[in-house]
Amino acid sequence: MSMTRASDLMTKRFLRISTEHTIREAMGIILYGEQTKHDTGAIAIINQEGDFAGVVTPNQIVWGLVGDWKPVEGNSGESEFLPFAESRLSLSVSTLLTPEPTTASPQTSLARLVLMAGASESECIPVIDEGRVEGLVYATDIFKAAADIALTPGTEGIAL
Amino acid sequence: MPFQRLASAIQSGPSRLRDYWKADLRADAISGLTVAVMGVPQAMAYALIAGLPPVWGLYTAMVTCVVSAVIGSSNHLVTGPTNAICMVILSLTAHLPEKYGYGLLEIVLLLTFLTGAIQLMFGALRLGGIIRYVSHSVVVGFTAGAGILIAANQIKNLLGITLDERPEHFFQVLSFTFEALPESNFFALALGAATALCVIFLPMLNRHIPGALVGILISGALAYFLGWHLPEMGASKIEIVKDIEPISASLNLFHFPQLIAPPPFELTRELGVGAAALAILGLIEAASIARAVASQSGQRLDFNREFVGQGMGNIVGSFFSSFAGSGSFTRTAVCYKSGGKTRMAAIFSAFWTAATIVLFAPIANYIPKASLAGILIVVAYTMVDKRRLIITWKSSNQSRLVLFGTLVSTLILPLEYAVFVGVFLSIVLLLRVTGQTDLTQLVQRPDSGFDEVPFNRAPQSEVVTVNMEGDLYFAAAEDLDYELLECITPKTRVVILRMKRLRAVGSTAMAILERFDEILKSRGLQLVVCGIEDSLKQIMTGSGLRTQIGEQNLFYADNKLFQSMELALARAWSIVEMERRRDDAMKKSVNSPEARIRISDIHSKRILRFGNQHQIREAVWLISEMMKTVDQKAAQPLFLQNAEGKLDSELSLWNVLQSLGNNIDPQTADVLEDEALGECMRSQFTESIGARARKDLPRIEVDASLEEALYLSKSLKLQTLPVSDEEGRLTGMATPLGMLKGLGAALDFNPEKALPKA
Numbered sequence: 001m002s003m004t005r006a007s008d009l010m011t012k013r014f015l016r017i018s019t020e021h022t023i024r025e026a027m028g029i030i031l032y033g034e035q036t037k038h039d040t041g042a043i044a045i046i047n048q049e050g051d052f053a054g055v056v057t058p059n060q061i062v063w064g065l066v067g068d069w070k071p072v073e074g075n076s077g078e079s080e081f082l083p084f085a086e087s088r089l090s091l092s093v094s095t096l097l098t099p100e101p102t103t104a105s106p107q108t109s110l111a112r113l114v115l116m117a118g119a120s121e122s123e124c125i126p127v128i129d130e131g132r133v134e135g136l137v138y139a140t141d142i143f144k145a146a147a148d149i150a151l152t153p154g155t156e157g158i159a160l
Numbered sequence: 161m162p163f164q165r166l167a168s169a170i171q172s173g174p175s176r177l178r179d180y181w182k183a184d185l186r187a188d189a190i191s192g193l194t195v196a197v198m199g200v201p202q203a204m205a206y207a208l209i210a211g212l213p214p215v216w217g218l219y220t221a222m223v224t225c226v227v228s229a230v231i232g233s234s235n236h237l238v239t240g241p242t243n244a245i246c247m248v249i250l251s252l253t254a255h256l257p258e259k260y261g262y263g264l265l266e267i268v269l270l271l272t273f274l275t276g277a278i279q280l281m282f283g284a285l286r287l288g289g290i291i292r293y294v295s296h297s298v299v300v301g302f303t304a305g306a307g308i309l310i311a312a313n314q315i316k317n318l319l320g321i322t323l324d325e326r327p328e329h330f331f332q333v334l335s336f337t338f339e340a341l342p343e344s345n346f347f348a349l350a351l352g353a354a355t356a357l358c359v360i361f362l363p364m365l366n367r368h369i370p371g372a373l374v375g376i377l378i379s380g381a382l383a384y385f386l387g388w389h390l391p392e393m394g395a396s397k398i399e400i401v402k403d404i405e406p407i408s409a410s411l412n413l414f415h416f417p418q419l420i421a422p423p424p425f426e427l428t429r430e431l432g433v434g435a436a437a438l439a440i441l442g443l444i445e446a447a448s449i450a451r452a453v454a455s456q457s458g459q460r461l462d463f464n465r466e467f468v469g470q471g472m473g474n475i476v477g478s479f480f481s482s483f484a485g486s487g488s489f490t491r492t493a494v495c496y497k498s499g500g501k502t503r504m505a506a507i508f509s510a511f512w513t514a515a516t517i518v519l520f521a522p523i524a525n526y527i528p529k530a531s532l533a534g535i536l537i538v539v540a541y542t543m544v545d546k547r548r549l550i551i552t553w554k555s556s557n558q559s560r561l562v563l564f565g566t567l568v569s570t571l572i573l574p575l576e577y578a579v580f581v582g583v584f585l586s587i588v589l590l591l592r593v594t595g596q597t598d599l600t601q602l603v604q605r606p607d608s609g610f611d612e613v614p615f616n617r618a619p620q621s622e623v624v625t626v627n628m629e630g631d632l633y634f635a636a637a638e639d640l641d642y643e644l645l646e647c648i649t650p651k652t653r654v655v656i657l658r659m660k661r662l663r664a665v666g667s668t669a670m671a672i673l674e675r676f677d678e679i680l681k682s683r684g685l686q687l688v689v690c691g692i693e694d695s696l697k698q699i700m701t702g703s704g705l706r707t708q709i710g711e712q713n714l715f716y717a718d719n720k721l722f723q724s725m726e727l728a729l730a731r732a733w734s735i736v737e738m739e740r741r742r743d744d745a746m747k748k749s750v751n752s753p754e755a756r757i758r759i760s761d762i763h764s765k766r767i768l769r770f771g772n773q774h775q776i777r778e779a780v781w782l783i784s785e786m787m788k789t790v791d792q793k794a795a796q797p798l799f800l801q802n803a804e805g806k807l808d809s810e811l812s813l814w815n816v817l818q819s820l821g822n823n824i825d826p827q828t829a830d831v832l833e834d835e836a837l838g839e840c841m842r843s844q845f846t847e848s849i850g851a852r853a854r855k856d857l858p859r860i861e862v863d864a865s866l867e868e869a870l871y872l873s874k875s876l877k878l879q880t881l882p883v884s885d886e887e888g889r890l891t892g893m894a895t896p897l898g899m900l901k902g903l904g905a906a907l908d909f910n911p912e913k914a915l916p917k918a
Contacts, residue, residue, distance in 0.1 A: 002833065004834055031904045059896035062896055062900050062903065063874045108830070115826060117814060118821045119818075123793075140795055142817065155842065
């Protein structure tokens with residue numbers, strides 16, 4: 001009997017930056033860092049004490065920069081939005097973080113990860129061990145592992 | 161099958177027989193009579209084509225007809241003497257009596273036997289399917305040529321001329337006839353012309369009038385009462401049937417063909433080629449006529465059985481004073497149109513023909529030969545299918561070559577060789593047509609499916625999808641490289657080859673793939689292949705081609721992968737995006753300060769579409785297949801379309817995970833082992849994906865502004881947005897990373913400034 005755990009699925013190569021960094025810097029890393037090769041952009045954020053503080057994904061930056069901005073009726077409003085977004089770039093990344101992020105431990109079962117990923121709708125779940133970020137488990141990796149287990153030769157394919 | 165219906169009716173007792181009696185017998189009897197009324201003069205006239213006594217035509221219309229009807233496959237095919245076959249018989253046998261000293265009739269019976277034996281063999285070897293490969297142009301060309309020959313040969317009979325010398329070929333027929341013109345018998349010409357006019361004009365007055373029968377009756381009566389057939393007329397005496405061979409009112413047909421046992425070697429060898437030609441011609445005729453009728457009656461034909469029927473008809477016929485016959489177009493058409501229901505109609509026609517012999521032999525004997533010639537001239541005219549000739553002349557070079565090649569060879573070659581020329585030409589034609597591989601470009605329609613367009617009409621795109629269709633022979637493979645290269649435009653980054661509809665030997669297809677992959681690589685382009693059949697897959701495995709092209713670029717055509725095309729496209733677009741990222745082309749395009757970022761700048765075409773009627777199981781499988789080839793960590797949704805191909809909803813990866821996790825008990829999730837987890841997730845497999853997907857999708861067009869998209873994404877909490885064209889059809893998506901890149905470009909990001917110091 002075997003059980004797939006978070007430690008089997010997590011990616012250990014990921015970037016971590018501290019809460020002192022700005023959104024601009026996080027965005028720069030995501031746009032030009034190594035990880036763009038794989039279309040991933042999640043970075044782990046740690047606080048001054050070196051403990052896990054949260055995860056920043058491209059989606060979180062996008063939504064964070066939009067903030068509570070609303071387009072004005074009858075005006076496409078780029079000129080208004082860009083200064084607004086620009087002004088937010090120098091804020092700390094910590095402003096983007098979810099207050100109580102979903103986290104896993106290396107021992108977390110795949111079943112639990114499936115539930116977590118479904119509930120959080122987040123691109124990745126950080127794996128924390130004794131307050132330290134050990135790795136990131138991407139939703140796609142959870143899905144792949146789940147699909148591997150669920151799909152049996154008889155259940156593959158598409159019915160026409 | 162009606163014959164079996166009849167047979168089983170007989171077996172299963174009188175009630176079933178009574179059913180047939182009530183339902184079809186009357187129709188068959190009447191139809192048979194109609195056929196006989198038309199067929200009797202025709203059969204006698206056709207015998208004249210072959211240079212044989214007219215009564216033999218009647219025998220053939222009886223014996224061969226019955227045997228072929230009983231054994232053959234078609235319900236309506238009427239077998240018997242036919243014009244083209246008779247012309248070949250004449251061409252084959254006319255010179256032989258002088259050469260070998262046997263009687264013409266015996267030689268013809270041997271020929272008939274041989275023909276039947278060859279046809280039987282074709283049927284026994286199950287070569288029925290082969291007939292499909294003989295082009296219809298051959299039949300049209302041959303029939304037209306035979307028609308011209310018949311007309312040329314009948315001029316002498318029409319004019320009552322006897323040629324001193326037997327003509328060897330078409331041009332001699334014409335020249336000898338021309339030389340003998342001064343001896344023309346105007347009584348004969350008058351009778352022949354009168355008959356021909358009857359044949360032409362009487363059916364115009366009323367289509368139920370049998371023109372030929374009335375024609376020979378009128379002209380026969382005229383000749384008889386005026387005494388034109390009497391020896392006292394001297395040189396002006398007209399020839400009547402009785403002068404060729406009298407028809408007696410008996411049905412004592414059985415006549416053992418003396419040359420069969422044992423057949424004289426030399427003669428048999430000489431006849432063999434001709435018999436093969438006759439056999440093939442007969443089968444082509446019979447099969448194409450049977451097929452034409454079956455296409456109207458809806459009957460399913462078994463051509464092998466039809467071949468056996470034709471062969472047996474001729475073999476049996478050779479013992480009953482019959483010459484080689486085949487399916488008659490006119491009589492078959494009449495049989496079907498006059499309401500013949502089962503093959504009993506053909507049998508009835510034989511019966512009525514026999515009755516004619518018994519009852520009217522004395523009258524039939526007085527039919528003038530010129531009258532029969534008159535019928536034949538009209539028949540010959542109709543054999544030349546003018547409309548078809550014109551259409552074919554205007555059509556493709558190939559069928560023109562086949563048709564007129566066959567036609568001309570009927571006039572200049574011995575007729576049996578003309579058959580082979582036609583068959584040969586149509587095989588060449590077949591090879592040329594099927595040897596072509598059709599290349600079209602598939603352009604994705606935004607609603608669903610693909611448009612097939614010629615290369616030059618396809619819009620330029622980074623991803624070019626080439627559909628290969630047709631048969632691929634090795635010879636054709638040589639040119640294919642160049643043709644394939646034509647699909648490449650300066651914009652092209654990836655070429656997708658779709659091989660699903662390509663019929664080719666694996667090794668040929670592999671050679672193409674190998675070369676094309678090399679060519680593309682040398683130009684810095686990528687190859688993605690989809691629709692790879694099993695046979696090709698196996699050969700590729702052995703050759704290492706799978707590694708050369710890369711497993712992630714290959715999509716196999718097992719039936720699980722009917723979406724292999726969609727997956728190949730997603731793969732191709734992901735290659736394009738990877739390259740773009742490397743080149744940082746985006747940065748250049750938006751670096752000018754004026755540039756305003758639109759959705760079109762960031763939207764990704766790497767989308768996967770799926771029907772909204774599917775189950776979670778299928779979505780899971782499709783996504784996992786895609787993940788095998790598209791290397792990315794970002795969670796990508798499936799875009800679901802309704803039956804009309806319109807975007808219906810979006811199924812995010814989380815939606816799928818939510819469904820899979822639906823039956824996981826949160827209490828025990830931490831200790832759930834993989835096997836139990838698999839079971840648990842499979843129990844969700846039948847859920848409809850439509851139930852999980854988000855339907856409240858915004859409509860974002862490619863020229864929408866970036867901030868509009870950003871705002872919608874945030875306010876709707878929709879991470880990946882579908883992007884549509886002006887007509888509202890899905891063309892791509894805006895992913896979170898795509899939006900972030902657009903934002904970076906709009907905010908004038910550049911790596912030096914933005915990246916934090918280490």
